[in-house]
Structure formats: structure tokens, C-alpha cells
Amino acid sequence: MNAGVSVRVVGILIAILLIVPTIVICATAFTSGSSVTFPPQGFSLRWIDDVLGDRRWMRAFGNSFSVGLLAALFAMIAGAALALGAARARGAVASVFTAVSVLPMIVPLVVGAIGFYLVYARLGLTGNVLGLAIAHGVLGLPYVFVNVLALLRTLDPRIEEAARVHGAGQLTTLVTITLPLLAPATVIGGLLAFISSWDEVVVATFLSDARFQTLPVLMYGQIRSGVEPSVSAVALVVTVVTFAVVLVVFSVGPIRARLARRSSRP
Amino acid sequence: MGRVLSIQGGGRRWWISVGLLGLLFVLLALVVPLVVVVQRSLDAGFGNFADALASASFLRSLGNTATLAVSVTVWSALIGYPYAYAMARSGRVLSRVLMTALMLSFWTSLLVRSYAWQVILNDTGLVNELLLGVGIIDEPLQLIRTPLATLIGMTHILVPFTVLAVYAQLRGISPDLAIAARGLGATRTRAFWTVTFPLSLPGLAAGSLLVFVLTLGYYVTPQLLGGAGNAVIGQSIVEQTNVLLNTGVGSAMAVLLLLIVVLILGVAARFLGLGRVLGIATERSAR
Numbered sequence: 228m229n230a231g232v233s234v235r236v237v238g239i240l241i242a243i244l245l246i247v248p249t250i251v252i253c254a255t256a257f258t259s260g261s262s263v264t265f266p267p268q269g270f271s272l273r274w275i276d277d278v279l280g281d282r283r284w285m286r287a288f289g290n291s292f293s294v295g296l297l298a299a300l301f302a303m304i305a306g307a308a309l310a311l312g313a314a315r316a317r318g319a320v321a322s323v324f325t326a327v328s329v330l331p332m333i334v335p336l337v338v339g340a341i342g343f344y345l346v347y348a349r350l351g352l353t354g355n356v357l358g359l360a361i362a363h364g365v366l367g368l369p370y371v372f373v374n375v376l377a378l379l380r381t382l383d384p385r386i387e388e389a390a391r392v393h394g395a396g397q398l399t400t401l402v403t404i405t406l407p408l409l410a411p412a413t414v415i416g417g418l419l420a421f422i423s424s425w426d427e428v429v430v431a432t433f434l435s436d437a438r439f440q441t442l443p444v445l446m447y448g449q450i451r452s453g454v455e456p457s458v459s460a461v462a463l464v465v466t467v468v469t470f471a472v473v474l475v476v477f478s479v480g481p482i483r484a485r486l487a488r489r490s491s492r493p
Numbered sequence: 494m495g496r497v498l499s500i501q502g503g504g505r506r507w508w509i510s511v512g513l514l515g516l517l518f519v520l521l522a523l524v525v526p527l528v529v530v531v532q533r534s535l536d537a538g539f540g541n542f543a544d545a546l547a548s549a550s551f552l553r554s555l556g557n558t559a560t561l562a563v564s565v566t567v568w569s570a571l572i573g574y575p576y577a578y579a580m581a582r583s584g585r586v587l588s589r590v591l592m593t594a595l596m597l598s599f600w601t602s603l604l605v606r607s608y609a610w611q612v613i614l615n616d617t618g619l620v621n622e623l624l625l626g627v628g629i630i631d632e633p634l635q636l637i638r639t640p641l642a643t644l645i646g647m648t649h650i651l652v653p654f655t656v657l658a659v660y661a662q663l664r665g666i667s668p669d670l671a672i673a674a675r676g677l678g679a680t681r682t683r684a685f686w687t688v689t690f691p692l693s694l695p696g697l698a699a700g701s702l703l704v705f706v707l708t709l710g711y712y713v714t715p716q717l718l719g720g721a722g723n724a725v726i727g728q729s730i731v732e733q734t735n736v737l738l739n740t741g742v743g744s745a746m747a748v749l750l751l752l753i754v755v756l757i758l759g760v761a762a763r764f765l766g767l768g769r770v771l772g773i774a775t776e777r778s779a780r
Contacts, residue, residue: 312512335710342526
């Protein structure tokens with residue numbers, strides 16, 4: 228039974244409320260005035276030019292990008308490994324693998340941030356790409372785990388058995404057969420891990436210093452010191468990158484579904 | 494022949510060692526830091542916990558957090574349920590439009606959305622300009638740095654979790670059930686409340702639980718939108734560690750927060766199944 232007219236109208240009104248903040252920020256980034264107002268006064272690219280020409284913002288952009296890529300890599304390796312373990316071990320061991328993989332989702336960011344700071348500072352892992360990438364990698368791991376696990380459930384075990392029958396060792400089978408089959412899900416999980424790193428600010432604040440800041444950290448500092456059109460411009464840049472990655476995820480999604488269907492065909 | 498069978502049997506050891514590689518990463522990168530937090534919280538026996546629980550501002554932040562979490566959960570249910578219903582029970586076009594709007598909002602960075610609400614709610618923001626323009630008010634309302642601003646921002650950020658959980662549940666309920674109820678003489682309203690709604694409750698419960706638990710750990714949004722007197726637990730913790738440089742007490746507060754979250758999820762796992770709740774948490778990949 229379909230929703231009544233009133234429910235549909237309510238739905239549309241809520242939809243508008245949901246996207247208004249995104250629209251407001253994107254619009255205020257194009258203002259030609261020097262304050263953040265909506266509707267913006269006139270149209271110009273001056274604030275976006277400003278941000279793209281500013282070395283501090285660009286360095287933060289580079290930092291965020293490097294951290295995100297490396298974090299995604301860590302998440303993909305560890306997440307896929309845990310998914311394989313959880314799917315193919317049995318009993319308590321499998322449960323441990325699953326529990327460990329969902330742990331990063333359960334821990335509140337503030338709590339994790341203090342722990343990361345206490346340990347990573349002692350190891351020289353604050354104020355650089357590597358430390359933050361490790362922290363973001365473990366926080367993004369569940370995205371890879373969930374996606375790979377879902378694909379593993381649909382994978383035909385006989386493909387791997389065929390490789391083994393033909394004399395391939397366990398490692399060869401894993402590297403040349405299993406991992407390529409899991410690649411679409413691993414990449415989707417990795418992209419999601421990238422995004423979760425790309426807009427993460429709490430842990431990043433704890434692990435950054437005056438010389439090493441990511442885009443969200445710098446943005447957070449700017450927002451706290453006052454609302455300014457350049458912040459909107461940065462917000463727009465952050466949003467565009469996120470949406471671009473999401474579009475890739477959504478277009479890879481159907482391919483993955485097709486692959487899964489193909490490999491589960493008898 | 495033994496080698497073929499080993500994929501099912503003896504090969505298990507191989508897959509365990511593959512899994513251990515990932516386990517090792519989580520242990521070193523996350524579990525060790527958490528253990529260090531617990532250790533630091535206990536560095537004065539239970540003194541840090543006693544200090545934390547004796548602090549009036551911490552107790553106030555506990556209360557503020559509980560109030561906020563309940564309000565965000567309730568508002569997310571009130572707003573998210575009809576949205577999910579409209580999404581699940583309407584034509585292809587409207588359903589797509591609603592899903593797209595939800596995803597656009599969902600995927601906008603949390604920091605960007607908090608900033609957006611600051612722009613919308615400040616004294617010269619959209620809401621005040623509109624109300625002044627229409628003539629409902631004569632001078633700008635104080636919206637920013639109030640509990641209301643935090644509530645609005647947090648609800649906007651978390652409502653997608655309720656929507657996705659309810660939507661998934663509603664999709665699993667055959668529309669034929671409500672049609673049958675109507676065929677037997679029930680009104681549309683009665684069919685909804687006696688057939689569809691009860692069947693959708695597990696989804697609503699899972700989504701609400703997730704929203705509640707997620708709210709407990711928030712820091713950035715309350716910091717940007719809330720006022721000085723309305724701090725939540727996250728802000729109390731950061732104040733201890735970063736402003737007062739008292740990591741011991743800060744760690745004790747962090748351990749308390751973690752315990753609360755684990756306790757709630759533990760109880761929920763018994764009734765709802767943890768997989769269902771956490772499944773939605775990774776639904777950012779939902780399609």
C-alpha cells in the first residue's frame with residue numbers, strides 16, 4: 228500500500244531540510260562579498276581562487292590526501308585479511324576476528340583520540356602522515372571488512388579449489404585468485420575508508436601539530452576563529468572531493484553486484 | 494587428494510594466519526592505545542575516577558549528554574520514520590529523489606554540516622533573516638551557542654541512520670499485508686498502526702539505538718553549535734586532556750564513556766543482535 232499524499236509531502240519537506248545545509252555552504256563559497264550570507268551577494272570565484280592559491284590550505288589539502296590514501300591502503304590490507312579470517316576460520320577464532328573488526332566502530336572518537344595520542348606521541352607518530360594514516364586506517368577498517376565479507380559469502384569456493392587442484396600453493400592461490408576476486412569489494416571499502424579519513428577532525432586534531440595539519444583540522448580552527456567565505460570555499464572543495472569518491476563507489480557497486488552474481492552461478 | 498580437501502579442512506590454519514595479520518594491526522594500532530588509556534586512568538588508583546565523578550562540570554556534562562542523546566533519538570525517529578516510509582512506499586521517482594537527498598546530506602562532511610548550521614543559525618543567518626523579513630521577530634533570536642542549535646545539528650547529522658534502518662525494515666514487509674488489512678475493512682490509518690508499524694519496530698529500535706550511542710561520543714558538533722554551559726561528555730574529556738592537561742582524569746572520563754557505550758551495546762546485542770545495529774553503521778555504502 229502506497230504512502231498517502233500527506234506522508235509524501237512531509238517526505239519532500241524533510242528532503243529539502245536535509246540538503247539545505249549543503250546547498251547553503253556551496254552557495255556561500257561563490258559570494259563576491261566578504262561575509263558569509265545566504266543568499267550570497269553576487270557571484271565570484273574569488274574565494275575559491277584565494278583558497279586554491281593559498282599555500283597553507285594547499286599543504287593541508289596535500290596532507291589530507293596522503294593520509295587518506297595511506298589510511299585506505301592500511302584499511303584494505305588489514306580489513307581484507309580479517310574478513311578472510313572471519314569467513315573461513317570457525318567458532319571462537321572467527322568471532323574474535325569479527326569482534327576486532329567492529330571494535331573501531333564502537334570506540335567513540337574522543338576516546339580513541341586520547342589513546343592514539345598517548346601511544347603515538349611516544350613513538351614519534353604525531354605531526355606526520357604515517358601516524359595519522361595508521362589511526363585512520365584502523366578506523367576505516369570496518370568499511371573494508373563488511374564489504375569484503377559480503378562478497379566472500381557469495382564467492383564460489385570451487386574457483387579456488389580448481390587452482391589448488393592444478394597445483395597452486397596456498398599463497399599463490401590467495402594472491403592470483405582470491406585477492407583479485409575480492410578486489411572490487413576491497414576497493415569500495417578502501418574508498419569509504421578514504422572518505423572517513425578525509426573528513427575526520429577529532430583524531431586528526433590530536434595527532435597534528437602547528438606544522439602538520441589536515442584540511443579538516445585547519446578548517447576547524449578557522450571556523451572557531453570566525454565564519455569567513457574562504458572557509459565556505461574550503462568546505463566546497465572538501466564536499467566536491469567526497470562526492471566524487473562517492474560517485475565512484477556507487478558506480479563500482481553495480482559492477483561488484485554483477486561479479487558476485489557471476490561467481491555464484493552454478 | 495589431501496591437498497584439495499585442505500581448502501575445507503587443514504587450510505583453516507592458513508586462513509587463521511591470514512586473519513591474524515589484520516588482527517595484529519588492530520591490536521597495535523587501536524587496542525594498545527585503549528589499554529594505555531585504561532592504564533593512565535588508573536595511575537592514581539581510583540583517584541582519577543573519584544576526581545571525575547566529584548567534578549560538578551563532568552556530572553553536568555553527563556546530564557547534558559543524556560538529555561541530548563534522548564532528544565536527538567526521539568527527533569530522529571519522528572523525522573526519520575515518515576521519511577523512510579515515504580521512501581519505501583512510493584513510486585520509483587519520489588523514492589529515488591528522497592534517497593538522493595538523503596545520500597547528499599549523509600555524505601556531506603560532518604564538519605561541513607556543523608559549519609553550515611552555524612551559518613544558518615547565527616544572528617545574521619538564514620533563519621533570523623527570514624523571521625525578521627516576515628516580521629515575526631524584531632531582533633535576531635539567539636539560536637547559535639544554545640542547546641537547540643546542537644540538537645538541530647546533531648539530528649540533521651544522525652537522522653540518516655534512523656531512516657536507513659527503518660527503510661531496510663519496511664522494504665522487508667510486504668505491502669500486501671496492509672492491503673489485506675484494508676480489504677478486511679481497516680482504514681488506512683488503522684492498517685498502518687496495527688500491521689505495518691509493529692512489524693517495522695525492530696528497524697526503528699536498531700536505528701534509534703545507533704543514533705543514541707553515536708550521540709554519546711560526539712565532540713565537534715556540540716563544540717561548534719552549543720554554548721559554554723551545555724558541554725557534553727566529549728567536551729569535558731577534551732577540556733581535561735587539552736586545556737587542563739590532566740590526562741589522568743581525562744582518561745578516567747574516557748573510560749567511563751567507553752564503558753557506557755559498551756554496556757548499552759552489550760544489552761542491545763541481547764535483544765536486537767549487534768550485527769543489525771552495526772550493519773547500519775557501515776551503511777554509508779548503502780544503495
